[in-house]
Amino acid sequence: MARGILWALGVLVALFLVAPIVAILPLSFSAGSFLFYPLPGLSLRWYEDFFASPFWLPAFWNSMGIGTAAAALATLLGTPAAFGLWRMTGAFRAVAMGIVLAPMVVPVIVVAVALLLAFGPLGLVATHTGLVIAHAMLGVPFVVVTVLASLEAFDPVQLRAAAACGAGPVRAFFRVCLPQIAPGVAAGAVFAFATSLDEVVVALFIAGPAQRTLPRQMFSGLNDQISLTTTAAAAMLVVMSVLLLLAVAWLQARGRRRVQG
Amino acid sequence: MADPLVRFERVRKTYGTGAAAVQSLDLDIARGELMTLLGPSGSGKTTTLMMLAGFELPSEGRILLEGRDIAQTAPHRRGIGVVFQSYALFPHMTVAENVAFPLSVRGVGRSERDSRVAKALDMVRLGGFGDRRPAQLSGGQQQRVALARAMVFEPPIVLLDEPLGALDKALREEMQLEIRHIHQRLGVTMMYVTHDQAEALTLSDRIAVFEGGRIRQCADPKALYDRPADAFVAGFVGENNLLPGTIEARDGEECSIRLRCGPLVQASAVDCGGRGEACVVAIRPERIAVAGVTASDLGEGALPATVLEAIFLGDHVRLRLGVGDGGEILAKRPAGVGSLPEPGGPAAIAWPEGAAFAFRDTTPRV
Numbered sequence: 001m002a003r004g005i006l007w008a009l010g011v012l013v014a015l016f017l018v019a020p021i022v023a024i025l026p027l028s029f030s031a032g033s034f035l036f037y038p039l040p041g042l043s044l045r046w047y048e049d050f051f052a053s054p055f056w057l058p059a060f061w062n063s064m065g066i067g068t069a070a071a072a073l074a075t076l077l078g079t080p081a082a083f084g085l086w087r088m089t090g091a092f093r094a095v096a097m098g099i100v101l102a103p104m105v106v107p108v109i110v111v112a113v114a115l116l117l118a119f120g121p122l123g124l125v126a127t128h129t130g131l132v133i134a135h136a137m138l139g140v141p142f143v144v145v146t147v148l149a150s151l152e153a154f155d156p157v158q159l160r161a162a163a164a165c166g167a168g169p170v171r172a173f174f175r176v177c178l179p180q181i182a183p184g185v186a187a188g189a190v191f192a193f194a195t196s197l198d199e200v201v202v203a204l205f206i207a208g209p210a211q212r213t214l215p216r217q218m219f220s221g222l223n224d225q226i227s228l229t230t231t232a233a234a235a236m237l238v239v240m241s242v243l244l245l246l247a248v249a250w251l252q253a254r255g256r257r258r259v260q261g
Numbered sequence: 262m263a264d265p266l267v268r269f270e271r272v273r274k275t276y277g278t279g280a281a282a283v284q285s286l287d288l289d290i291a292r293g294e295l296m297t298l299l300g301p302s303g304s305g306k307t308t309t310l311m312m313l314a315g316f317e318l319p320s321e322g323r324i325l326l327e328g329r330d331i332a333q334t335a336p337h338r339r340g341i342g343v344v345f346q347s348y349a350l351f352p353h354m355t356v357a358e359n360v361a362f363p364l365s366v367r368g369v370g371r372s373e374r375d376s377r378v379a380k381a382l383d384m385v386r387l388g389g390f391g392d393r394r395p396a397q398l399s400g401g402q403q404q405r406v407a408l409a410r411a412m413v414f415e416p417p418i419v420l421l422d423e424p425l426g427a428l429d430k431a432l433r434e435e436m437q438l439e440i441r442h443i444h445q446r447l448g449v450t451m452m453y454v455t456h457d458q459a460e461a462l463t464l465s466d467r468i469a470v471f472e473g474g475r476i477r478q479c480a481d482p483k484a485l486y487d488r489p490a491d492a493f494v495a496g497f498v499g500e501n502n503l504l505p506g507t508i509e510a511r512d513g514e515e516c517s518i519r520l521r522c523g524p525l526v527q528a529s530a531v532d533c534g535g536r537g538e539a540c541v542v543a544i545r546p547e548r549i550a551v552a553g554v555t556a557s558d559l560g561e562g563a564l565p566a567t568v569l570e571a572i573f574l575g576d577h578v579r580l581r582l583g584v585g586d587g588g589e590i591l592a593k594r595p596a597g598v599g600s601l602p603e604p605g606g607p608a609a610i611a612w613p614e615g616a617a618f619a620f621r622d623t624t625p626r627v
Contacts, residue, residue: 160316161349163336165363165410172337175362179353 021238028231035226046232056233059217063197066128066213070135071193077136078143078192079185083173085144086151104141111138112205119206126208134202139192146191150184187251194244198237264328265289266450267313267418272322272332274308282308284474286322290418290452295444297453299461300471301497309471310420310454314343327417342411342419346426348403350395356382356406357391363414381409384443401432408440418450425460437463458498462486470494491532492620495543502549502590504542505622511535516619518542522588524564528617539622548616549592551580552609553602563611566590568604582610 031041050056081100085093103111115134116125124130154177162172178185200215207216214233221230267290274283283305290296298306311317313324315336324332331339342363350359360381364374382388385405395403404424411419421440425433441464444451455461461468462482469479470493478490489495496503506520516530518540526542533540555565569589570581578601580592592610594601602608 155347155349157345157347157349158351160314160336161343161345161351162362163316164314164341164343166337166340166366166414167362168335168337171366176351180351 024231025235025238027228028235030228030231033228035228035231046228049227049229050232050236053229055221056214056217056229059212059214060233060236062211063214066131066135066211067193067196069128069132070139070196071189073132073136074139074143074192074195075185075189078140078188079147079178081140082144082147082151082188083177086148100144101141103138108138108199108201112202115202116205125206126211128211131203131207131211131213134206135196135199136192138199138202139195142191142195143185143188146188147181147184150181150187154180183251183254187248190244190247190251194241197240197244264292265325266292266294266327267452268323268325269309269313270323270325272309272312272319272324274305274312274317275320281320281474283312283319286476288469288476288479290450293448293450295441295451295453295464295466297455297461297465297468298471299455299458299468299498301456304471305474306454306456306469306471307422310422310452313418313452314341314420315339340414340416342414342416344404344407344411344419344421344424346423348395348400348407348427350403350406350410352395354395355391356387356393356395356398359395359406360391360409360413363410367414377413381413382406384412384447385409385439400428401436404428404436405439408443412443412447412449416449418452421451421453423454423456425455433460434463440464462498468498470497472497489531489543489618489620492541492543492623495541495618495620500546500591500593502542502544502546504544504588504590506540506542508533508536508538508540508619516540518619520585520588523585524588526564526617527562527614528619529615531618531620533619533621540619541622542617542619544590544612544617546579546591546593548612549590550611551582551592551594551601553600553606554609555607563609566608566610568602568606568608571601571604582608584610 026039027035027037028046029042029044030036030039031043031045032039050060085097085100088096111134115130119125119130119134124133158176158180159169159172162176163169167175198215199213200219203211203213203216204219207213214237218230218233221227221233267288269286269288272283272286273281275281286305286309288309298309300306308317312319312332315331315334319332322332323330326339326341351362354362357378360378361374364377369377378391379388382391385408387402387405387409390398390402390406395406398406407424408419408421424440425436428436437460440451440453443449444464453461453464462485465482467479467481468485470477470485472493478485478494480488480490485494486499489498492503495501504520504522506518506526508516509519509525510517511530514529516528516533517525518528519525520542528542551566564584566582566584568580569583572579572581573596576596578594578596580594580601582590582592584590590610
């Protein structure tokens with residue numbers, strides 16, 4: 001009995017979490033033109049529209065390009081930061097940790113305004129570079145947290161062993177530490193990519209017409225005309241997010257297997 | 262010692278404001294020697310090894326390797342091989358890649374690398390295991406790979422930090438002999454850290470006994486066992502009866518000591534004061550003769566005793582003997598040789614001249 005209630009509650013919470021996402025997906029296959037149930041019929045016309053559209057397709061490629069570049073930059077910055085934090089002890093570690101994780105905690109709107117003001121004089125507003133830097137900044141905390149988690153399973157004596165073999169700190173990091181935490185680093189990169197992929201606030205503030213990303217375009221798409229192509233775009237974002245989550249899960253399982261041998 | 266390979270000179274290590282982990286250490290290690298640092302945990306032996314490896318920096322003093330002061334040199338520039346207690350093999354590399362790592366770091370060419378790796382793996386009897394991952398090997402095999410990795414680049418000295426601590430007893434004894442044979446065959450200098458005195462006796466050319474951040478005695482195993490320098494060494498290396506007493510008379514090396522439990526015994530003074538001072542008398546259990554007769558039957562110097570307990574251990578019998586007023590002495594006699602007194606019965610004990618030593622009473626009372 002109590003077990004049944006528990007199950008029912010669990011199902012309700014799960015519904016609460018996924019219902020909005022599940023509700024929008026069938027609409028993208030609608031043969032009609034309105035956000036409306038029941039569906040008048042099934043078709044792929046909105047997907048065809050998406051891939052033929054000069055409004056959506058460039059945004060899709062922007063999202064991919066900016067996401068990849070931002071993920072790469074965030075990983076490049078976040079991995080050494082995580083390693084440094086891992087080796088650090090004492091009060092300064094908490095301070096450094098706070099600074100590194102700040103972009104995750106500070107409201108995005110604050111970050112967006114600050115970036116707009118800071119990027120203006122630097123000429124980075126409405127540039128790809130600017131948006132990549134901004135998204136990388138938002139992605140760094142995810143990389144740091146993920147890489148730190150995988151470093152918890154890394155035996156620090158390994159670094160001493162590398163030194164005893166004659167490897168300096170840099171070589172020890174690249175040849176002994178990095179290969180062992182690689183699944184964590186890759187998972188961090190995926191998180192950073194996902195962060196960029198669904199980021200809309202900063203994009204609204206500092207992206208120009210040439211940097212419009214998929215979420216940014218969905219936002220204006222809904223404001224201007226309610227085309228069901230927006231639901232097709234949404235469906236594709238959902239599918240990509242699920243794939244990325246699966247990728248992270250796979251990488252983490254792989255990491256665990258590696259540690260256990 | 263002329264031209265030692267390694268020399269510690271007044272090396273001191275303190276952490277924060279606490280007591281020194283290592284206090285003014287002087288130690289020479291000769292080329293080709295297997296030197297063991299033996300001591301209980303917290304005695305400073307591992308700190309000493311870590312300072313030679315470069316993972317701890319001495320607070321004071323010099324560490325010379327082949328005459329060069331390396332006390333402040335980064336570990337990876339010292340060229341010293343280290344075997345860690347946890348093996349610390351690289352799990353993402355094969356066995357051969359692990360052993361090849363020190364060579365590839367040094368830029369040794371492929372073909373020479375391969376032949377040296379093969380030689381090193383043969384040395385530890387793991388030829389043919391090169392393609393395996395460390396996780397596919399047993400603990401003993403992993404430790405042998407670690408040894409091969411520490412020796413493949415022919416370092417002037419190999420440091421082993423409790424390398425057999427994680428292995429079971431039988432495997433540990435097998436590995437002790439293996440390390441000893443490798444050392445003897447190749448003549449490589451080794452510094453070995455352990456808290457296991459039997460292991461130290463098995464392996465070592467010389468043993469430095471550590472306690473409280475100091476070396477209590479540094480000697481070869483036989484000298485350490487037969488002529489311990491103080492009460493700590495006497496109690497830590499091998500088994501010993503340590504009987505508290507007071508010196509009644511002293512004539513050069515010869516002392517008469519009144520044991521706290523009553524009897525008066527003769528002992529050689531090693532490290533003790535004169536008349537009236539407290540001391541401990543150390544007698545090895547295997548030096549004590551036991552007979553099921555009265556003391557006067559056994560002759561001069563024999564003590565009357567009662568057998569409290571006899572424990573049969575296959576090759577020998579351990580006898581717990583009551584002596585005087587509440588004193589207890591342990592004797593070890595070979596099993597099946599002669600007859601031994603029964604528990605509860607009268608007995609007499611005696612030991613040869615020179616088997617009893619008198620030390621200053623420094624053992625911390627536990």
